[in-house]
Amino acid sequence: MTWVSDHAGDIAALAWRHLLLAGIPLVLGLLIAIPIGWAASRRPRVATAIVTASGLLYTIPSLALFILMPLILGTKILDPVNVVAAMTVYTVALLVRTVVDGLRSVPDHVAQAATAMGYRPWRRLFAVELPLAVPVIAAGLRVAAVSNVSIVSVASLLGVSQLGDLLVDGYERNIPAELGAGILACLLLALALDVLIQVGARLLTPWRSAVRGAP
Amino acid sequence: MIRLEQVSKRYPDGTVAVDDLTLTAPTGKITVLVGPSGCGKTTSLRMINRMIEPTSGRILIDDQDTASRDANALRSGIGYVIQHAGLFPHRTIEHNVATVPLLLGWHKRKARERAREMLAVVGLDESMARRYPSQLSGGQQQRVGVARALAADPPVMLMDEPFSAVDPVVREQLQDEFLRLQAELGKTIVFVTHDIDEAIRLGDQVAVLRVGGKLAQVAEPAYLLAHPADDFVADFVGKDRGYRALGFVDGQVRVHDEPTVRLGASADEARAVTRDPWLLVVDEARMPQGWVEPERLTAPIEAATLALGGTLARQGGPLRNALDSALSSPSRRGVVVDDDGRLVGTVRAAEVLQQIEAADRPEQRDDDGAAALLEQTGELPVVTGPPPAASEPRRDP
Numbered sequence: 001m002t003w004v005s006d007h008a009g010d011i012a013a014l015a016w017r018h019l020l021l022a023g024i025p026l027v028l029g030l031l032i033a034i035p036i037g038w039a040a041s042r043r044p045r046v047a048t049a050i051v052t053a054s055g056l057l058y059t060i061p062s063l064a065l066f067i068l069m070p071l072i073l074g075t076k077i078l079d080p081v082n083v084v085a086a087m088t089v090y091t092v093a094l095l096v097r098t099v100v101d102g103l104r105s106v107p108d109h110v111a112q113a114a115t116a117m118g119y120r121p122w123r124r125l126f127a128v129e130l131p132l133a134v135p136v137i138a139a140g141l142r143v144a145a146v147s148n149v150s151i152v153s154v155a156s157l158l159g160v161s162q163l164g165d166l167l168v169d170g171y172e173r174n175i176p177a178e179l180g181a182g183i184l185a186c187l188l189l190a191l192a193l194d195v196l197i198q199v200g201a202r203l204l205t206p207w208r209s210a211v212r213g214a215p
Numbered sequence: 216m217i218r219l220e221q222v223s224k225r226y227p228d229g230t231v232a233v234d235d236l237t238l239t240a241p242t243g244k245i246t247v248l249v250g251p252s253g254c255g256k257t258t259s260l261r262m263i264n265r266m267i268e269p270t271s272g273r274i275l276i277d278d279q280d281t282a283s284r285d286a287n288a289l290r291s292g293i294g295y296v297i298q299h300a301g302l303f304p305h306r307t308i309e310h311n312v313a314t315v316p317l318l319l320g321w322h323k324r325k326a327r328e329r330a331r332e333m334l335a336v337v338g339l340d341e342s343m344a345r346r347y348p349s350q351l352s353g354g355q356q357q358r359v360g361v362a363r364a365l366a367a368d369p370p371v372m373l374m375d376e377p378f379s380a381v382d383p384v385v386r387e388q389l390q391d392e393f394l395r396l397q398a399e400l401g402k403t404i405v406f407v408t409h410d411i412d413e414a415i416r417l418g419d420q421v422a423v424l425r426v427g428g429k430l431a432q433v434a435e436p437a438y439l440l441a442h443p444a445d446d447f448v449a450d451f452v453g454k455d456r457g458y459r460a461l462g463f464v465d466g467q468v469r470v471h472d473e474p475t476v477r478l479g480a481s482a483d484e485a486r487a488v489t490r491d492p493w494l495l496v497v498d499e500a501r502m503p504q505g506w507v508e509p510e511r512l513t514a515p516i517e518a519a520t521l522a523l524g525g526t527l528a529r530q531g532g533p534l535r536n537a538l539d540s541a542l543s544s545p546s547r548r549g550v551v552v553d554d555d556g557r558l559v560g561t562v563r564a565a566e567v568l569q570q571i572e573a574a575d576r577p578e579q580r581d582d583d584g585a586a587a588l589l590e591q592t593g594e595l596p597v598v599t600g601p602p603p604a605a606s607e608p609r610r611d612p
Contacts, residue, residue, distance in 0.1 A: 113301030118291025131305045207347040
């Protein structure tokens with residue numbers, strides 16, 4: 001425990017970086033996945049292809065993707081942007097399917113009614129479909145958040161520091177307390193993101209709690 | 216006025232949903248499209264607001280071709296009500312009703328005021344305004360659906376089986392209120408249903424479609440019941456169409472005085488009133504409560520011990536109700552009430568029948584395919600004009 005208290009400042013700084021490296025791609029990935037998922041959900045055949053292709057992206061080993069990014073983006077190998085970009089790719093891979101599922105979860109008669117009221121497709125997406133897809137999208141986002149927190153630690157092998165550093169350093173120098181602190185901090189971070197998403201989803205869907213309070 | 220001119224919808228796989236449909240929905244009237252499933256009635260409805268584009272033909276609203284208008288602008292100018300109401304689950308009732316005004320760019324406050332107003336119009340309490348759709352019953356949701364469609368005061372309303380998903384009692388209530396509303400608002404309405412009873416009840420004009428999207432007949436309900444154009448229509452309007460047609464015949468049937476007894480009267484009091492096996496029980500306000508058999512009474516008359524009466528007929532109302540009230544009454548005397556529900560007297564089935572025989576049937580028109588009917592059913596139609604020339608179903612009202 002002394003190791004942890006001695007290094008509390010370092011751990012907090014690494015945790016913050018970890019949060020940024022995992023969290024920013026989560027937001028970017030969602031923003032990218034929404035239009036892709038929306039376009040896919042409007043054309044069932046395209047949807048299958050896009051969902052399959054985006055799923056395959058997820059099978060690329062993270063280390064390989066981190067190393068490939070400088071070649072694609074023209075960035076330096078140590079640039080954290082590489083990690084953010086690679087993590088965004090993973091997030092998109094996970095969330096496209098989620099967005100498609102979410103939009104499909106909107107009852108057909110509700111979507112039809114929106115069209116019949118005169119909603120244009122984009123406005124309908126933001127005013128009706130996305131709000132109703134929140135529960136499904138939030139569920140996918142929780143998976144993506146936990147997965148991001150876990151994958152980001154690999155970036156330590158490239159020299160982009162975050163909580164993964166504790167694991168690498170703790171292993172190499174055989175400091176069990178450091179290893180334990182690294183694992184625990186990752187878990188806590190994942191848990192915090194998970195709770196954050198759940199709270200956010202609940203705030204965005206007040207009508208769902210109203211169902212339970214129905215007379 | 217909505218006019219469909221030779222409108223067809225064919226899908227790439229060869230299915231024909233609507234076949235050469237020509238039909239006019241007059242301004243301020245309810246036009247009902249009715250037919251079995253697969254007759255293209257919903258497709259026809261959705262072509263009017265361009266949710267579905269016709270393959271050929273044109274659709275005019277007040278002489279303007281709908282194809283020449285922006286589809287979304289066209290839709291926000293047309294009220295639309297569907298089965299299950301199609302309310303937005305994530306929006307409060309008030310916000311749901313304000314949807315189209317907000318889309319049209321009204322001020323938020325004005326839209327909200329309008330929404331509250333519309334909720335009152337459809338008979339919903341203000342306390343509902345802040346609830347979510349899932350907190351309302353099916354019937355209430357359907358009212359909200361109607362309020363939402365009316366909110367921007369569109370001249371035209373399209374209604375797709377709006378009352379099919381609620382139970383029969385609520386359905387009848389909604390239908391009544393819908394007719395009351397329409398009497399005030401006078402919208403041009405196209406209403407789709409598979410239920411011929413609903414069609415006859417609500418329609419100023421009923422268009423019967425057959426499978427494959429062909430128009431079989433269009434006429435006002437009484438005429439449709441009296442003179443179905445062919446076998447299909449005759450089958451569809453049902454075996455008891457003769458009886459149903461009485462719903463459109465008003466008549467003054469002789470009303471007899473009926474001895475009554477109040478709720479709470481003793482057995483002896485009841486026996487003193489009449490020697491007939493059945494005695495009618497009324498309340499303080501002379502509203503009929505039910506029938507008792509005085510000879511069998513052992514205790515004062517309570518609401519719980521009444522033999523439920525038959526249906527009630529309104530004085531001067533359709534003969535169908537008068538006849539039904541007589542047939543459904545245990546004493547075979549049909550109870551007639553005034554507009555406030557107070558007892559007027561009773562009618563006898565035999566006398567209702569005399570009235571029926573005296574009443575006029577709607578006259579057969581000469582363009583109505585009477586020859587076809589004779590050919591197919593052997594039934595001799597009443598021809599009042601020159602012999603029919605065409606055996607095709609009428610297309611134009």
